[in-house]
Amino acid sequence: MKILVPVKRVIDYNVKVRVKADQTGVDLANVKMALNPFCEIAIEEAVRLKEAGKASEVVVISIGTTAVQEQLRTALALGADRAIHIETELSLDSLQVAKLLAKLVGEEQPDLVILGKQAIDSDNNQTGQMLAALTGMGQGTFASKVQINDGKVQVTREIDGGLQTVELTLPAVVSTDLRLNEPRYASLPNIMKAKKKPLEVKAADSFGVNLQSNVTVVKVAAPAVRQGGIKVESVAELVDKLKHEAKVI
Amino acid sequence: MAILLIAEHNNQSLKSETHKVVQAASAIGGDITVLVAGLNCAAAANEAATIIGVSKVLLADNAAYEHQLAENIAGLVAELGANFSHILAPATTTGKNFLPRVAAMLDVAQISDVIAIESSDTFVRPIYAGNAIATVKSTDAIKVLTVRPAAFRAAQTGNSATVETVAAVHDAGVSKYISAELTKSERPELTAARVVISGGRGMQNGENFALLNGIADKLGAAIGASRAAVDAGFVPNDMQVGQTGKIVAPDLYIAVGISGAIQHLAGMKDSKVIVAINKDAEAPIFQIADYGLVADLFTVLPELEQLL
Numbered sequence: 001m002k003i004l005v006p007v008k009r010v011i012d013y014n015v016k017v018r019v020k021a022d023q024t025g026v027d028l029a030n031v032k033m034a035l036n037p038f039c040e041i042a043i044e045e046a047v048r049l050k051e052a053g054k055a056s057e058v059v060v061i062s063i064g065t066t067a068v069q070e071q072l073r074t075a076l077a078l079g080a081d082r083a084i085h086i087e088t089e090l091s092l093d094s095l096q097v098a099k100l101l102a103k104l105v106g107e108e109q110p111d112l113v114i115l116g117k118q119a120i121d122s123d124n125n126q127t128g129q130m131l132a133a134l135t136g137m138g139q140g141t142f143a144s145k146v147q148i149n150d151g152k153v154q155v156t157r158e159i160d161g162g163l164q165t166v167e168l169t170l171p172a173v174v175s176t177d178l179r180l181n182e183p184r185y186a187s188l189p190n191i192m193k194a195k196k197k198p199l200e201v202k203a204a205d206s207f208g209v210n211l212q213s214n215v216t217v218v219k220v221a222a223p224a225v226r227q228g229g230i231k232v233e234s235v236a237e238l239v240d241k242l243k244h245e246a247k248v249i
Numbered sequence: 250m251a252i253l254l255i256a257e258h259n260n261q262s263l264k265s266e267t268h269k270v271v272q273a274a275s276a277i278g279g280d281i282t283v284l285v286a287g288l289n290c291a292a293a294a295n296e297a298a299t300i301i302g303v304s305k306v307l308l309a310d311n312a313a314y315e316h317q318l319a320e321n322i323a324g325l326v327a328e329l330g331a332n333f334s335h336i337l338a339p340a341t342t343t344g345k346n347f348l349p350r351v352a353a354m355l356d357v358a359q360i361s362d363v364i365a366i367e368s369s370d371t372f373v374r375p376i377y378a379g380n381a382i383a384t385v386k387s388t389d390a391i392k393v394l395t396v397r398p399a400a401f402r403a404a405q406t407g408n409s410a411t412v413e414t415v416a417a418v419h420d421a422g423v424s425k426y427i428s429a430e431l432t433k434s435e436r437p438e439l440t441a442a443r444v445v446i447s448g449g450r451g452m453q454n455g456e457n458f459a460l461l462n463g464i465a466d467k468l469g470a471a472i473g474a475s476r477a478a479v480d481a482g483f484v485p486n487d488m489q490v491g492q493t494g495k496i497v498a499p500d501l502y503i504a505v506g507i508s509g510a511i512q513h514l515a516g517m518k519d520s521k522v523i524v525a526i527n528k529d530a531e532a533p534i535f536q537i538a539d540y541g542l543v544a545d546l547f548t549v550l551p552e553l554e555q556l557l
């Protein structure tokens with residue numbers, strides 16, 4: 001069984017982002033970049049399925065400038081077998097990403113696609129669902145448990161109010177939630193070995209997909225700053241303030 | 250403008266998120282049609298017909314829609330939605346699951362987690378865990394949006410729109426519902442509660458969360474948690490407030506033993522009044538709290554319960 005894992009290079013989740021003064025976006029110059037945390041979980045799950053003998057090959061994909069090869073090498077160091085870089089200078093929306101991935105699914109014919117539930121930069125939570133739609137596959141979003149049994153995958157999903165388990169016919173798309181697993185760290189020998197693993201570069205233009213989105217960003221602003229509050233000395237004072245000043249209880 | 254809004258319900262009654270999305274839809278302007286898709290869900294459809302602003306309710310009652318499987322619901326919504334200018338659903342796990350699938354089927358983008366409507370084609374949404382606010386404009390023929398319920402007031406009831414039955418059955422046949430394990434709770438739902446009290450790693454264990462119960466009872470509050478508390482196994486994950494959990498905006502949010510990581514703040518910083526109780530005076534949560542109390546939560550909580 002072949003597993004495809006699309007991954008994204010994003011700002012490191014510990015970085016406090018700054019909005020550019022001209023409101024055109026977020027300042028990413030000289031900011032630490034990393035694998036999107038949900039993508040790390042997707043790689044980990046694919047590698048575990050391989051280690052459990054359920055999968056034979058794990059292929060990682062990333063779309064973007066040459067810089068994304070750094071994240072693909074990380075994914076290879078974590079246990080992926082080979083990588084595909086779809087090169088473009090454009091910053092794509094989920095639908096365009098899903099269309100490129102759908103073409104790749106056509107070429108690679110994976111049995112399972114595992115991706116993160118959302119990227120922590122755009123916070124969209126769309127790509128997996130859109131890819132499933134375009135390929136006609138079933139989708140197991142927000143997965144906290146994945147079990148593969150003869151031609152089917154059972155996915156336990158984190159939903160509002162609890163958990164839900166669905167069964168999907170393979171091939172299928174699974175998107176990872178935080179509690180699916182604890183991603184491993186890449187060891188130094190594996191980082192060295194990853195440099196020799198195959199990494200294929202394809203031009204995004206060669207897929208015959210219209211990469212233009214109909215959504216444009218008018219402006220990006222910093223959120224309203226909350227007014228600095230006060231420290232109270234005692235519980236009695238707190239209750240008094242809530243009752244008489246804030247009037248919320 | 251013709252707006253199709255997909256109701257959130259449990260086959261018996263509507264969830265309050267639906268009323269909030271109706272409010273958002275009213276800001277776009279135009280006729281609002283609410284789709285209630287499920288099994289034996291006529292009561293929920295009748296309830297939708299009472300929301301002020303709704304002109305029509307479509308009821309799709311079929312076993313294929315019982316568990317809101319994305320593959321089946323998306324087929325239905327994509328078919329019906331082709332005749333509308335806007336398709337809206339709440340940004341809950343249900344909405345987030347099926348709506349992007351609908352958008353891709355209609356070959357249009359989706360705009361996620363809308364917190365404000367500027368006009369019929371311009372919308373405001375948070376990015377980077379709420380650390381930046383993007384205003385985006387869509388020229389797509391059909392605007393597909395998930396709406397953050399916490400950002401809108403609930404539309405009032407007292408209407409009596411017509412309810413029409415939709416016969417279309419979409420069963421993609423690639424997915425099957427197996428089981429569900431829902432957390433039982435007598436308290437208000439997190440996303441709808443007027444007061445939320447949340448515990449973090451500082452609670453130390455799951456048993457100590459009981460210290461929040463008495464306070465929650467007195468305030469009619471829902472109990473939430475930080476990711477640290479969930480990952481440590483103190484409480485189930487559907488109590489998690491944050492970027493990857495629930496987004497809440499209650500009148501009063503009380504953070505107990507929560508340091509205030511940006512991912513947590515993304516889920517609660519639009520609360521009207523924030524109270525932080527933490528023994529670390531340097532905890533980032535104090536930078537956004539209206540009222541901070543630097544003290545040990547184990548002495549504060551019983552005292553607070555008594556004084557309320």
